[in-house]
Amino acid sequence: MPKKSADKQSTSRNERALALMKVLVERYIRDGQPVGSQTLAKDSGLSLSPATIRNIMADLEDMGLLESPHTSAGRIPTAKGYRMFVDSLLTVKPLNSREVEGIKQQLYNSTDTNLLISQASDMLSSITHLAGLVTIPRRERVLLQHIEFLPLSSRRVLVIMVVNNQEVQNRVIHVDRDLSQSQLQQAANFINAEYAGLELNTVRDRIFASMHDARDAMHKLMQEAMTIADQVLDIQQDEDYVLAGQTNLMNYAEMCDIDKLRQLFEAFNAKRDILHILDQSIHAEGTQIFIGEESGYSVLGDCSVVTAPYKVNDEVIGVLGVIGPTRMPYERVISVVDVTAKLLSAALRLE
Amino acid sequence: MPKKSADKQSTSRNERALALMKVLVERYIRDGQPVGSQTLAKDSGLSLSPATIRNIMADLEDMGLLESPHTSAGRIPTAKGYRMFVDSLLTVKPLNSREVEGIKQQLYNSTDTNLLISQASDMLSSITHLAGLVTIPRRERVLLQHIEFLPLSSRRVLVIMVVNNQEVQNRVIHVDRDLSQSQLQQAANFINAEYAGLELNTVRDRIFASMHDARDAMHKLMQEAMTIADQVLDIQQDEDYVLAGQTNLMNYAEMCDIDKLRQLFEAFNAKRDILHILDQSIHAEGTQIFIGEESGYSVLGDCSVVTAPYKVNDEVIGVLGVIGPTRMPYERVISVVDVTAKLLSAALRLE
DNA sequence: GCTTAGCACTCAAATCCCTCGAGTGCTAAT
DNA sequence: ATTAGCACTCGAGGGATTTGAGTGCTAAGC
Numbered sequence: 001m002p003k004k005s006a007d008k009q010s011t012s013r014n015e016r017a018l019a020l021m022k023v024l025v026e027r028y029i030r031d032g033q034p035v036g037s038q039t040l041a042k043d044s045g046l047s048l049s050p051a052t053i054r055n056i057m058a059d060l061e062d063m064g065l066l067e068s069p070h071t072s073a074g075r076i077p078t079a080k081g082y083r084m085f086v087d088s089l090l091t092v093k094p095l096n097s098r099e100v101e102g103i104k105q106q107l108y109n110s111t112d113t114n115l116l117i118s119q120a121s122d123m124l125s126s127i128t129h130l131a132g133l134v135t136i137p138r139r140e141r142v143l144l145q146h147i148e149f150l151p152l153s154s155r156r157v158l159v160i161m162v163v164n165n166q167e168v169q170n171r172v173i174h175v176d177r178d179l180s181q182s183q184l185q186q187a188a189n190f191i192n193a194e195y196a197g198l199e200l201n202t203v204r205d206r207i208f209a210s211m212h213d214a215r216d217a218m219h220k221l222m223q224e225a226m227t228i229a230d231q232v233l234d235i236q237q238d239e240d241y242v243l244a245g246q247t248n249l250m251n252y253a254e255m256c257d258i259d260k261l262r263q264l265f266e267a268f269n270a271k272r273d274i275l276h277i278l279d280q281s282i283h284a285e286g287t288q289i290f291i292g293e294e295s296g297y298s299v300l301g302d303c304s305v306v307t308a309p310y311k312v313n314d315e316v317i318g319v320l321g322v323i324g325p326t327r328m329p330y331e332r333v334i335s336v337v338d339v340t341a342k343l344l345s346a347a348l349r350l351e
Numbered sequence: 352m353p354k355k356s357a358d359k360q361s362t363s364r365n366e367r368a369l370a371l372m373k374v375l376v377e378r379y380i381r382d383g384q385p386v387g388s389q390t391l392a393k394d395s396g397l398s399l400s401p402a403t404i405r406n407i408m409a410d411l412e413d414m415g416l417l418e419s420p421h422t423s424a425g426r427i428p429t430a431k432g433y434r435m436f437v438d439s440l441l442t443v444k445p446l447n448s449r450e451v452e453g454i455k456q457q458l459y460n461s462t463d464t465n466l467l468i469s470q471a472s473d474m475l476s477s478i479t480h481l482a483g484l485v486t487i488p489r490r491e492r493v494l495l496q497h498i499e500f501l502p503l504s505s506r507r508v509l510v511i512m513v514v515n516n517q518e519v520q521n522r523v524i525h526v527d528r529d530l531s532q533s534q535l536q537q538a539a540n541f542i543n544a545e546y547a548g549l550e551l552n553t554v555r556d557r558i559f560a561s562m563h564d565a566r567d568a569m570h571k572l573m574q575e576a577m578t579i580a581d582q583v584l585d586i587q588q589d590e591d592y593v594l595a596g597q598t599n600l601m602n603y604a605e606m607c608d609i610d611k612l613r614q615l616f617e618a619f620n621a622k623r624d625i626l627h628i629l630d631q632s633i634h635a636e637g638t639q640i641f642i643g644e645e646s647g648y649s650v651l652g653d654c655s656v657v658t659a660p661y662k663v664n665d666e667v668i669g670v671l672g673v674i675g676p677t678r679m680p681y682e683r684v685i686s687v688v689d690v691t692a693k694l695l696s697a698a699l700r701l702e
Numbered sequence: 703g704c705t706t707a708g709c710a711c712t713c714a715a716a717t718c719c720c721t722c723g724a725g726t727g728c729t730a731a732t
Numbered sequence: 733a734t735t736a737g738c739a740c741t742c743g744a745g746g747g748a749t750t751t752g753a754g755t756g757c758t759a760a761g762c
Contacts (some may be wrong), residue, residue, distance in 0.1 A: 034751065034753095034754090036755085037755080038753080038754080045710085050706090050754090051705075051707070051708090052704085052706065054755065054756075055704095055756095058755090068754085070712085070754095070756065071754075071756095072712050072713045072753060072754045074753080075754095145501070146501055148511070152517055158513065158517050158519070160499070160519060162501060164504060166519040168509070168519065170519040172517055233716080246616070247616045247617050247620065250609055250612065250613040251613070251614070256609060258609065261601065261609075263597050265597070266598050267602070295647060333725050354740075387724065387725050388725070388726080389724080399734085399735090400735050400736080401725095401735090402727095402734075403734060405727075406733095408726095419726085420724060421725095421742060422727095422741045422742055423726065423740090423741050423742045423743065424724075424725065424726095424727045424742085425724080425725065570762070637737085684742050
C-alpha cells in the first residue's frame with residue numbers, strides 16, 4: 001500500500017519540518033542571529049545531519065516561512081513564519097505564581113483609576129522590557145450622579161458633573177444672560193432631583209425633549225449644561241492611551257536604525273495609528289497578536305503588538321498590550337499581557 | 352612710549368581673537384563641522400592668512416575656548432567656549448513680527464490652561480526644531496472658592512474643591528462614621544460661608560485651630576477634608592512639566608549615539624533631573640542658558656537648555672524652554688524662548 | 703527513496719594597506 | 733607681527749584579501 005506509506009512518511013516529514021521550524025524561531029528570538037543548518041542540527045534534538053536540515057529549510061523557505069538575509073547566512077523567520085509560529089507552534093509559558101503575585105501587589109495597592117492604568121503600563125514595560133501600553137478605559141454607561149453650577153465672573157458658569165460614582169468632570173460654559181446664584185442652585189437641584197442615577201445620554205435627551213422651546217434663560221443653561229454631557233461622552237469616546245518604556249525599544253539591534261526609531265516614536269506621539277490598532281482588538285475575545293506589517297502600518301514593519309482587552313463586569317472597557325520587535329519572546333509576553341489584563345480587570349472591579 | 356603702544360596692540364589683538372571666535376562658533380553651529388584655519392580666513396572678513404589664524408586659534412585653545420577632535424581636524428568650541436560666546440559675543444536675532452504673530456495666534460485662541468501649556472510646548476518645539484518644555488504652573492496663592500461633599504457608598508465621601516476661580520480638585524476620603532447627606536451638606540455650607548475666598552493654607556489652619564478637640568464626626572470630616580487641601584497644595588508644589596518634540600533631537604548628528612539618546616530619553620521620563628534644572632531658573636529674572644554639563648547632569652553632556660520664566664500678575668509661576676544639542680542656533684532660540692515666555696504670560700493673564 | 707558526506711561556491715565581515723586631503727605646528731623670511 | 737613654506741599627523745575613503753559560516757548540489761550509502 002504505497003498510499004499509506006506515503007501518507008505516514010509525509011506526515012512525519014511534515015512534523016519534523018515543523019519541529020525544526022519551532023526550534024529555529026525560538027533560537028532566533030533568543031539571540032537574534034540567523035540560524036544555520038549546523039546550529040540547528042546540534043540544537044534540534046533530532047539526529048539529522050546538517051545536509052538534511054538544509055533540505056528541510058529549503059522547503060520551509062519555499063513555503064515562505066523563512067528567508068535568508070544573504071546567501072551565506074543562516075535563515076530567519078518571515079512575518080508569515082512568525083505568524084504560523086505563534087498560531088501553531090508556540091508553547092505559552094505561564095507565569096510562575098511569584099510573578100503573578102508581584103503584579104497583583106502593584107495593581108491592588110492603588111485605588112485611583114488613572115494611577116492604576118499607568119501602573120499597569122509600567123508593569124507591562126518593566127516585566128517584558130518592551131514598551132507597554134494601556135488605553136484609557138471607556139465606559140458605555142455613564143451615569144449622572146450629581147451636578148453643580150458655580151458662578152464665576154458674569155455669564156461664565158463652572159459646571160461640575162459627577163458621573164459613575166466618583167469621576168468628576170468640569171467645564172466652564174458661557175451663558176448669554178446673567179444668572180443669579182440662586183437660579184443656578186435651582187437648576188442644579190432640579191436636575192439632581194429629577195435625573196440623578198440615569199444615564200447621561202438619557203438625561204440629555206429628556207432635558208432637550210421637555211424644554212425644546214428654550215427661550216427661558218434657565219432652560220438654556222440646562223441645555224447648554226447638557227451639551228457638556230455630550231462633550232464628556234465624547235471625551236470618553238475620544239480615546240487615548242498611556243505608554244511606558246519606549247526607551248526599552250532602543251535596546252534592540254533591529255531598532256538601531258535611528259530613522260526608523262524616529263518614525264516609530266513619532267507614531268507614538270501622533271497616537272492615531274496606534275489607537276487604531278488597539279481599536280481592532282477591543283472586540284476580540286482574548287490575546288491578539290499583530291506581527292510586522294499585519295497591522296497595516298509600515299512604521300511597525302519590524303514590530304509586533306500583543307494585546308488583550310480588559311473589562312469590568314463582563315464589559316470590555318479597554319485594551320492593554322505591549323509593542324516590541326517582531327523578534328520578541330512571545331511565549332512569555334503573551335502570558336504577561338494576558339495575566340495583566342485579567343488582574344487589571346479584577347483591580348478595577350474593586351473600585 | 353612703548354607701554355601705550357603695547358596696550359593698543361594687545362587690545363586689538365584681543366578683539367581680533369574674539370571676532371574670530373565669534374565667526375568660528377557661528378560657523379560650527381551652522382554646519383556642525385570642525386572649522387579650520389583656511390575656512391576661517393576666507394569667512395572672517397579680516398584679511399589674515401591662515402597661518403596667522405592658526406596662531407590665534409592656538410591661543411584660544413590654550414585659553415580653553417576651543418579644542419580639536421584630532422590633530423588634523425579643525426577646531427570646535429568647548430563648553431567654556433560656548434559660554435563665552437553666549438555671554439559676550441552673541442548678537443540675539445529678534446523674531447520678525449510675522450513669527451511673533453504666529454505664536455500669538457496659537458496661544459491666544461485657547462482658553463484652557465493645560466491646553467495652553469501644551470500648545471506653548473508644541474510651539475517651542477516646532478519653531479526651534481528642538482525639544483520644547485513647559486512646567487505646569489504653580490500658584491503660590493491657592494484660594495478656596497467652593498467645596499462640596501458627596502456621599503458615595505457608606506463612609507466614603509467624594510470631596511470636590513474649586514480653587515482659583517475655575518480649577519477643580521477632587522478626591523475620595525474615608526470617614527469612620529456614617530454621615531447623612533444633610534450633615535455633609537451642613538459641613539460644606541459652613542466652610543463655604545465661613546472660608547470661601549481665603550487662601551487654602553489659612554482655611555486649613557483655622558479649621559484645625561478652631562476644632563482641635565475633634566471628637567465630633569463632623570469636625571473630623573472637615574479636618575480630613577482639609578488634609579486634602581494639603582494634598583492639593585502638594586500637587587501644586589510637586590511640579591511636573593510638559594515635553595514636546597523629543598523626536599527632533601534624533602535628527603542631530605551629535606545624538607547619533609543610540610546609548611546616549613536612550614539615557615537622555617530616560618532622563619525625560621524620570622523627570623526629576625530635568626525638573627531640577629528648570630527649578631534653578633524659576634527665580635532668575637530673564638532667559639537662562641545651561642551649556643553642556645553646567646547643568647550638573649552628565650546626561651546633558653552634549654545638550655544645552657535655554658529657559659525663561661513666565662508669570663501672571665508679576666508673579667513667576669513657571670518656566671519654559673527648549674533643550675537641544677550644545678550646537679544649537681542660540682541667537683534665534685533665545686528670542687523664541689523669550690518671546691514665548693512673554694506671550695504665554697500674556698495669554699494666561701487673559702483667563 | 704531518504705539520508706548524508708563531500709565539495710565547490712557565495713558572500714558579509716574583518717583586516718590590512720594605501721591614498722587623499724584637510725589641517726596642524728614650526729621655522730625662517732618679510 | 734605676519735606669512736609663506738614645509739614636514740607631519742591623522743581620519744576618511746577605497747580597494748584587496750582573508751576568513752568563516754553557510755549554502756546548494758551531487759553522488760554514495762543505507
